[in-house]
Amino acid sequence: MKKNAAPSGKFKIASVVALIATLLAVGYVIVYDPTDFRDEPYGAGDYYYTDVEGFGEIFLGENASIGTEHPVIFAVLFIGWGAICWYFLKKIEKKRKEDSTP
Amino acid sequence: MSERVTASKFQWSDLVKKEDWWAIWLGFTFILIQIISQVTGAFTFKAVKTHKGWETIGQAFDGIFPGLILLLVVTGILFTIGVKVMGGDAGKFAKAYPAIFILALIAYFFSTQATIKNYLGYAFWALGIGLLISNTIGTPDWIKPAVKTEYYIKTGLVILGAEILFSNIVKFGLYGLGVAWFVTPIVVIFMWYFGTRVLKMVSKPMVIIIATATSVCGVSAAIAAAAASRAKKEDLTFAIGLTLIFTVIMMVTMPLFVSAVGMDPMVGGAWMGGTIDATGAVVLAGEALGPLAGQVAAMVKMIQNVLIGVIAFAIAIFFATKVDREEGGPSVGASEIWHRFPKFILGFIAASVLFSFIIEPSLGTDATKSILKMTKGFRGWFFCMAFISIGLESNFKEMAALVQGGKPLWLYIVGQSFNLVLTLLVAWLLLSGVIFPVPNLVV
Numbered sequence: 001m002k003k004n005a006a007p008s009g010k011f012k013i014a015s016v017v018a019l020i021a022t023l024l025a026v027g028y029v030i031v032y033d034p035t036d037f038r039d040e041p042y043g044a045g046d047y048y049y050t051d052v053e054g055f056g057e058i059f060l061g062e063n064a065s066i067g068t069e070h071p072v073i074f075a076v077l078f079i080g081w082g083a084i085c086w087y088f089l090k091k092i093e094k095k096r097k098e099d100s101t102p
Numbered sequence: 103m104s105e106r107v108t109a110s111k112f113q114w115s116d117l118v119k120k121e122d123w124w125a126i127w128l129g130f131t132f133i134l135i136q137i138i139s140q141v142t143g144a145f146t147f148k149a150v151k152t153h154k155g156w157e158t159i160g161q162a163f164d165g166i167f168p169g170l171i172l173l174l175v176v177t178g179i180l181f182t183i184g185v186k187v188m189g190g191d192a193g194k195f196a197k198a199y200p201a202i203f204i205l206a207l208i209a210y211f212f213s214t215q216a217t218i219k220n221y222l223g224y225a226f227w228a229l230g231i232g233l234l235i236s237n238t239i240g241t242p243d244w245i246k247p248a249v250k251t252e253y254y255i256k257t258g259l260v261i262l263g264a265e266i267l268f269s270n271i272v273k274f275g276l277y278g279l280g281v282a283w284f285v286t287p288i289v290v291i292f293m294w295y296f297g298t299r300v301l302k303m304v305s306k307p308m309v310i311i312i313a314t315a316t317s318v319c320g321v322s323a324a325i326a327a328a329a330a331s332r333a334k335k336e337d338l339t340f341a342i343g344l345t346l347i348f349t350v351i352m353m354v355t356m357p358l359f360v361s362a363v364g365m366d367p368m369v370g371g372a373w374m375g376g377t378i379d380a381t382g383a384v385v386l387a388g389e390a391l392g393p394l395a396g397q398v399a400a401m402v403k404m405i406q407n408v409l410i411g412v413i414a415f416a417i418a419i420f421f422a423t424k425v426d427r428e429e430g431g432p433s434v435g436a437s438e439i440w441h442r443f444p445k446f447i448l449g450f451i452a453a454s455v456l457f458s459f460i461i462e463p464s465l466g467t468d469a470t471k472s473i474l475k476m477t478k479g480f481r482g483w484f485f486c487m488a489f490i491s492i493g494l495e496s497n498f499k500e501m502a503a504l505v506q507g508g509k510p511l512w513l514y515i516v517g518q519s520f521n522l523v524l525t526l527l528v529a530w531l532l533l534s535g536v537i538f539p540v541p542n543l544v545v
Contacts, residue, residue, distance in 0.1 A: 007507025015508020018515065026350045030221045035354050037220045037386055041154065044349045045213050045223020046382020047321040047485075049400075049407045050265045050478040053154075056471040058385060059270065059404045074276060078283060085287035086416065092295050093424045 116445075121253055124184040126449030129260025131180060133453060136476040137461070140469055149173055149479025151210040154219055162211055174203050177483070181253065191247060198248030205231055206486040220386065221350050224486045225321050225342055232493015241494040251335055251491040256446040258484035259329055261477050262322065263453030266411045267462060267470070274401040277541050280532045281372045282405035285525050289317035290413070293517035301509045306425050307333030310417055311341040312510060316517045318413060319406050320345040320379030325485065326414040329444060331421045335492045336504050342489075344514040345379045352518075353383035357390040368540065371395030372529035375402030377521050397543060398533075411454050418447050 007015075028034075037043070041053040049059045117123045139145055150169035156162035178199045186192035209228035212218060235241060241249065274281075290313045297309035307328065314327035321342055328338040356378060360370035371388050374395070378384045381403050388399030422442035462470045504510075532538055 007509065012507045015511055019508065019511060022347055022351065026221075026347050029350055029354045030218070035357060035390055037354070037390070038217065040220060040386055040389065042382040042386040042389070043220035043223070044346070044353060044380045044383040044386075045219065045221075045225075046385070047223060047225070047380055048262065048265060048319070048478070048481075049381045049404055050474050051482065052382050052385050056468075056475070058400050060267075060467055060471055070276065071272070074272060074279060077276070077279060078271075081283060082287065082412070082416075085291060089287075089291050089294065089420065090424060092291065092299075093420070096298055 118187050119189065120445070121184075121188060122256060122445035124188060125253065125256030125446040126260055126452075128180055128184060128257045129263075129446075129449055129453065132257075132261055132480045133264050133456075133473075133477055136473045139476065140465070140473045147172070147176070148476060149483050151479070151483070152207070152214045154214045155216045156214060157216045162214065170207065173483070174200060177480075178203070181250075181257075184253070185250075194244075194247035195250075198245045201245045202248045202487050202490055205235075205490045206483060209486055209490065222346070223321075223380070223382075224482070225489050226346050228486050228489030229339060229342065229493045232490045233496060233498075234493075236494050236496060237498050245494065249491045249494050251488050251495065252329075254484040254488035254491060255325060255329055258481045258488065259326060260446060260449040260453055261481040261484070262326070263411065263450035264457045264461075264477055265474050265481070266408055266454040266458070268408065268454070268458040269462060270404050271408045273404055274398075275541070277372075277532050277538075278402055278405045281376050281402050281525065281529050282409065285376055285521070285528055286317045286406060286409060286413075288524060289517060289521045290314060292520055293317070293513060296516055297509075297513045301506075301513055303506060303509050303513065305334065305337050305504065307331040307421070308337035308340060308504070308510060309513065310421075311337055312344060312513050313517060314413060314417070315341050315345040315379060316514060317521055318409055319381055319403065320349060322381075322407075323410050323413070325488075326410050326450075327417050330414045330418040330447060331425075332444065336496055336501050339492055339496060339501065340504060340510045344510060348514065348518065349379045349383050352378045353380075353387045357387045360391055360395075366534055367391055367395035368398050368533045368543075369526075369529045371398030372402050372533055373522075373526050375399035376406070376525035376529065377518070378403075381407060394543060411451060414447060415451060418444055 046052045049055050052058060135147055139147060148169055150166045150173060152162040152166065153164060178196060181199060182192050182196045185195040206224075206228060209224045209231055212227040213222060213224040271279075290310075293313035293316060294309060297303045297313065298306060303309050310331050311324050311327045311333055315321070315324035317323075324338060324341045324345060327333070328341070352374075356374050357370075359365075360367075360373070365373075370391055371394065374387045374391075375384050375398060378387055378399075384399050384403040385396065388396035391399075419439070422439050426442065457470060457474075461473070465473075530536070533540065
């Protein structure tokens, strides 16, 4: 695709086909319920863990944990990986701005 | 033109004049009410909604009208006070607010129906109802004073902060950290690159919202990312529409696929937990594979849920310091970052810190669960009213301009495909026993 070019006709057609196929699949799933989910209390409308019925037992219960025996390694990996990703995200954005400047 | 979710320059009077700060005060008011209710046991104030799984209208509304009226009155009064102090027309807001409330109730009514409840939540119905009204009869002028998307979203997000318990991030130890925290930022960065450099999407907030919704946890992450990146409402609408429809497909097809290929339940559970957007859909899909897969899926998703806080904060900083900064302009100092930073995020984080480090350790997990069980209801209502407002403010002509030939759709499809492959690879490396010992989970 050319820089800043509008999407081509083929791209638009592919988008429409993908969208229609997706919507048809969603319609099929809701109407025919192939995985027999209808009797379950959970669903795609539970957007956050606290929305899930029985979230206390599922997410905060005693069995819902194996914890970590290495809290320092855990913290270092968490912060370190976050810092590395932050660095790359900044680099990508800086490069994008440099490339978009005439 | 659409308003953008705001971030404004700070003055001391902002504490009572600006929406960001009012969202904090209101959010904490609702949190405080529930803490007092839990500690004293003197009263119960619940954000009631229609009963889940109803088959007749009578079942849907059975016994909830007194609670609904109380909810309408209390939330209406508190939001109206905020509007009044901020200098808005409180009278007009108070007259219009019940209409927004009733429309949100209708959205809940549809979303809790027996056949629909597992697939299409209130966000779908609220957006649909709002869009239907605004694009057919038009949004009546008398309702417009209460169409306040940001006001409801920000207040809901501050309440959501209370639900982000940092103690949960260690639940699955280094395994969960690997599946959730290693993959999530890579997917965000990949989608940012793909959306901005390959697809060259015009709206940068839309790219980050879709990326966050795909890699973290769907609608709730999209809302947080939209507010943190000061997105237009239409950007959020697109992202949520995509995540809603693909969640339905993934929650059904993934357990079928995992079973069909005979994948290890622990690997399959982690794969689904790391890729299916909505948390409830993850639990549903995980349970379909059995208790072990269900538990692993839930734990991985829980870590991603907690990541909302970290990622929303990072997005706010990223947009304030990098994306919104003009190329060649001066570097952004601390005061400028503060000026640009969406202040309600502070309330969002403060609520998380309060519950993670003060409420849960002092009151215990059971009491914390009881409080969150109540606060989540208010958060849900405010998000639902926000989606109604977005629908009422949007028209298809303006939205068509943002379709960009289907670029948001392809960003989601390509990004989610990448997410599926990477998460499966990492889940297999960590949990199959090939390299690391298989964790011992009690189910």
